[in-house]
Amino acid sequence: MKTLEKTSSGLRLDFNGIWGYDAAPEDTGHVTIAPKYELFIGGKFVPPDTKRYFPSVNPANEQTLSQIAEAGEEDVDKAVKAARKAFGPWSKLPGSERGKYLFRIARLIQERAREFAIIESLDGGKPIRESRDVDVPLVAAHFFYYAGWADKLEYAFPGRTPKPIGVAGQIIPWNFPLLMAAWKIAPALAAGNTVVLKPAEATSITALKLAELFQDAGLPAGVVNIVTGAGATGSAIVNHPDIDKIAFTGSTAVGKRIMKTLSGTTKKYTLELGGKGANIVFEDAPIDQAVEGIVNAIFFNQGHVCCAGSRLFVQEGIADKVIHKLKDRLDTLIVGDPLDKNTDIGAINSKMQYDKVQEYLKIGLEEGVEMYQPNCSLPSKGYWCKPTLFLNVAQSSRIVQEEIFGPVLSMQTFRTPEEAIEKANNTPFGLSAGVWTDKGSKIFKMTGKLRAGVVWANTFNKFDATSPFGGYKESGVGREGGLHGLYSYVKF
Amino acid sequence: MSFDFSTTIPIDAVGVDERVARFNTRSIKKESKNFALRLALSMVDLTTLEGMDSPGKVRQLCRKAMNPLPGREDIPRVGAVCVYPNFVAIAKKELLGTGVNVASVATAFPSGHASLESKIEEVKFCVSEGADEIDMVISRGRFLQGEYNYTFDEVAAIKEACGPAHLKVILETGELHTLENVRKASDISMAAGADFIKTSTGKVTPAATQPVTLVMLEAIRDYYYATGKRIGMKPAGGIRDSKTALRYLVMVKETLGADWLNPHMFRFGASVLANDLLMQIIKLETGVYGSADYYSKD
Numbered sequence: 001m002k003t004l005e006k007t008s009s010g011l012r013l014d015f016n017g018i019w020g021y022d023a024a025p026e027d028t029g030h031v032t033i034a035p036k037y038e039l040f041i042g043g044k045f046v047p048p049d050t051k052r053y054f055p056s057v058n059p060a061n062e063q064t065l066s067q068i069a070e071a072g073e074e075d076v077d078k079a080v081k082a083a084r085k086a087f088g089p090w091s092k093l094p095g096s097e098r099g100k101y102l103f104r105i106a107r108l109i110q111e112r113a114r115e116f117a118i119i120e121s122l123d124g125g126k127p128i129r130e131s132r133d134v135d136v137p138l139v140a141a142h143f144f145y146y147a148g149w150a151d152k153l154e155y156a157f158p159g160r161t162p163k164p165i166g167v168a169g170q171i172i173p174w175n176f177p178l179l180m181a182a183w184k185i186a187p188a189l190a191a192g193n194t195v196v197l198k199p200a201e202a203t204s205i206t207a208l209k210l211a212e213l214f215q216d217a218g219l220p221a222g223v224v225n226i227v228t229g230a231g232a233t234g235s236a237i238v239n240h241p242d243i244d245k246i247a248f249t250g251s252t253a254v255g256k257r258i259m260k261t262l263s264g265t266t267k268k269y270t271l272e273l274g275g276k277g278a279n280i281v282f283e284d285a286p287i288d289q290a291v292e293g294i295v296n297a298i299f300f301n302q303g304h305v306c307c308a309g310s311r312l313f314v315q316e317g318i319a320d321k322v323i324h325k326l327k328d329r330l331d332t333l334i335v336g337d338p339l340d341k342n343t344d345i346g347a348i349n350s351k352m353q354y355d356k357v358q359e360y361l362k363i364g365l366e367e368g369v370e371m372y373q374p375n376c377s378l379p380s381k382g383y384w385c386k387p388t389l390f391l392n393v394a395q396s397s398r399i400v401q402e403e404i405f406g407p408v409l410s411m412q413t414f415r416t417p418e419e420a421i422e423k424a425n426n427t428p429f430g431l432s433a434g435v436w437t438d439k440g441s442k443i444f445k446m447t448g449k450l451r452a453g454v455v456w457a458n459t460f461n462k463f464d465a466t467s468p469f470g471g472y473k474e475s476g477v478g479r480e481g482g483l484h485g486l487y488s489y490v491k492f
Numbered sequence: 493m494s495f496d497f498s499t500t501i502p503i504d505a506v507g508v509d510e511r512v513a514r515f516n517t518r519s520i521k522k523e524s525k526n527f528a529l530r531l532a533l534s535m536v537d538l539t540t541l542e543g544m545d546s547p548g549k550v551r552q553l554c555r556k557a558m559n560p561l562p563g564r565e566d567i568p569r570v571g572a573v574c575v576y577p578n579f580v581a582i583a584k585k586e587l588l589g590t591g592v593n594v595a596s597v598a599t600a601f602p603s604g605h606a607s608l609e610s611k612i613e614e615v616k617f618c619v620s621e622g623a624d625e626i627d628m629v630i631s632r633g634r635f636l637q638g639e640y641n642y643t644f645d646e647v648a649a650i651k652e653a654c655g656p657a658h659l660k661v662i663l664e665t666g667e668l669h670t671l672e673n674v675r676k677a678s679d680i681s682m683a684a685g686a687d688f689i690k691t692s693t694g695k696v697t698p699a700a701t702q703p704v705t706l707v708m709l710e711a712i713r714d715y716y717y718a719t720g721k722r723i724g725m726k727p728a729g730g731i732r733d734s735k736t737a738l739r740y741l742v743m744v745k746e747t748l749g750a751d752w753l754n755p756h757m758f759r760f761g762a763s764v765l766a767n768d769l770l771m772q773i774i775k776l777e778t779g780v781y782g783s784a785d786y787y788s789k790d
Contacts, residue, residue: 289507
């Protein structure tokens with residue numbers, strides 16, 4: 001006797017015929033992007049000493065959205081001086097006053113949510129559904145959350161006297177440009193620090209829009225300074241002698257370089273680095289919901305997510321069923337215009353990342369792995385990648401070992417919980433993992449043994465301002481979010 | 493193929509709600525909307541199941557079913573008219589040869605509290621009166637007692653009594669309470685011979701909900717994967733407006749695909765929905781909402 005759930009034929013479903021959705025693009029009429037953005041230093045937008053500008057490109061059509069100032073060492077130095085000057089008065093403000101600014105910023109973000117969501121999708125290629133429903137609401141939530149801590153710091157660390165660290169240099173990535181700015185700025189300001197922030201060069205615009213919002217909120221000059229540029233600008237921040245703390249989110253390779261640079265200095269640091277999350281599905285899992293979880297784990301934000309569930313482990317008895325369902329589910333995903341409200345998978349963030357993802361697809365095929373991609377059409381211009389599933393991959397395969405940071409999922413099977421744990425932990429990374437089972441005790445047994453900073457049970461890629469986030473092993477140092485995130489911005 | 497109903501297929505209710513919320517973000521515009529509104533209208537089972545139903549009301553409903561908007565022949569007719577057994581002959585007379593089916597509720601609808609023999613007799617009566625489709629209710633009491641074999645045998649017996657008529661099995665999901673029960677009742681009904689599975693009688697709250705319907709659509713999908721047989725789906729009760737109806741169609745499209753987007757495989761059990769669909773179709777043409785008084789109530 002068989003249960004209906006476990007049986008699997010090769011029958012596939014037709015998701016194309018008869019009825020499709022017409023284009024439903026978000027209206028961009030009320031959004032303005034300036035042709036040129038300067039550096040935000042000491043509360044003002046100022047041209048860079050370098051006199052150089054670089055383009056910010058819409059990855060969905062390869063058109064230049066704006067020219068962004070490139071900050072050199074001199075510019076970074078000015079920004080650090082502005083932050084140092086602002087640190088005294090800002091850190092001496094009563095916490096309740098700092099909280100008021102943060103609450104005001106949070107409310108202004110909510111008021112301008114649609115505008116921020118559209119620009120985030122234009123500049124970064126992520127679907128408007130995600131920027132509208134995930135990114136921007138979380139940005140507001142982080143400012144609200146840390147605003148609440150600003151006047152309660154003594155209660156956050158009972159029996160100790162927390163003091164701000166000083167000037168924080170913050171370097172953020174291109175996958176969640178605005179959200180990463182919020183993760184870093186909100187706790188820093190709540191604790192009384194001042195900030196020099198560098199957005200990723202591919203996605204600077206929403207951070208500069210946030211700077212405009214800081215002006216509207218009346219945030220004192222110099223409390224947050226934004227210097228745009230590429231790796232050299234980031235390096236100038238890391239090397240600047242008057243910076244007290246570095247907070248970096250990005251690749252493990254750059255994180256290692258930063259650690260080397262900082263060794264022997266008194267600078268504190270937190271690093272949020274790469275990942276290769278294991279998503280483990282047991283045969284007693286709710287399978288249809290697990291398939292959704294697998295899709296959300298890897299295809300959320302085109303897979304440009306450090307905690308993406310990029311390694312799928314399925315218990316052998318249900319492997320065929322899960323593959324069957326997953327293939328049909330991939331066929332329903334809509335890839336295309338990030339501004340279309342029905343788009344599930346948007347554009348790959350940049351040419352550079354597109355080339356990297358393509359390289360890994362090639363590696364997978366060269367390694368002789370079975371690949372599945374849905375038969376969907378892609379726009380002719382821009383950077384796109386079909387959702388991709390690699391089947392029967394080996395633990396030694398490069399596509400299993402290395403972070404691809406794209407919509408590419410590799411699947412392996414396992415027989416016992418011990419085997420799943422061993423394979424899941426067999427990676428230099430340790431950022432996230434997921435466990436799918438109907439059995440509560442199994443969840444706790446697994447989470448205790450998985451070497452990952454975040455473990456989700458029967459869900460994946462869930463974020464909350466109150467919850468700490470960070471990595472084991474080469475996935476990072478320190479935590480962001482929640483009370484732990486505040487800890488990274490105080491000294492005793 | 494035989495199936496084992498003693499095991500329970502786990503369903504994560506939180507995950508189901510999330511999936512439904514995701515479906516509901518789909519934006520249906522322009523021609524896509526026009527197509528879907530007409531498709532939804534063609535899937536409506538115009539229903540009257542009241543103690544005070546009269547031959548006149550049933551005839552009126554049949555006229556509406558054949559020609560939902562007088563003067564507009566391009567507007568599709570509905571899927572079926574659904575009535576109590578004693579009105580089947582009247583409806584059949586009106587609808588004969590029109591392509592609109594006559595559906596009858598049977599098996600001691602809505603409670604199901606009667607002997608199996610009398611249920612079989614009732615079904616045979618409906619079929620002899622001309623019913624094309626039988627909407628039966630399962631004995632929820634026996635199901636909730638864990639007598640799954642009884643439920644299977646009951647559906648199988650009614651299916652046999654149906655002869656050529658199509659069998660829709662009403663699970664009355666509002667009385668099954670858990671999504672696991674909904675899934676199990678769906679699996680049993682399909683394996684026992686249901687042509688359609690249907691959420692509700694409309695007499696119990698809650699009636700059709702999106703999470704329950706999604707679980708049933710996923711059960712239909714698994715049954716198709718396992719057997720190659722396509723089972724139809726009918727959410728009934730509580731679907732009152734076009735926006736909700738389109739959300740159901742999105743769930744069908746993205747769970748089962750194009751082969752289920754027709755009145756042979758999907759129906760709405762509803763009465764007021766038809767008028768709202770008509771209003772929306774006219775609104776798309778004219779750009780303005782007409783008064784509800786332009787649409788006949790029955």
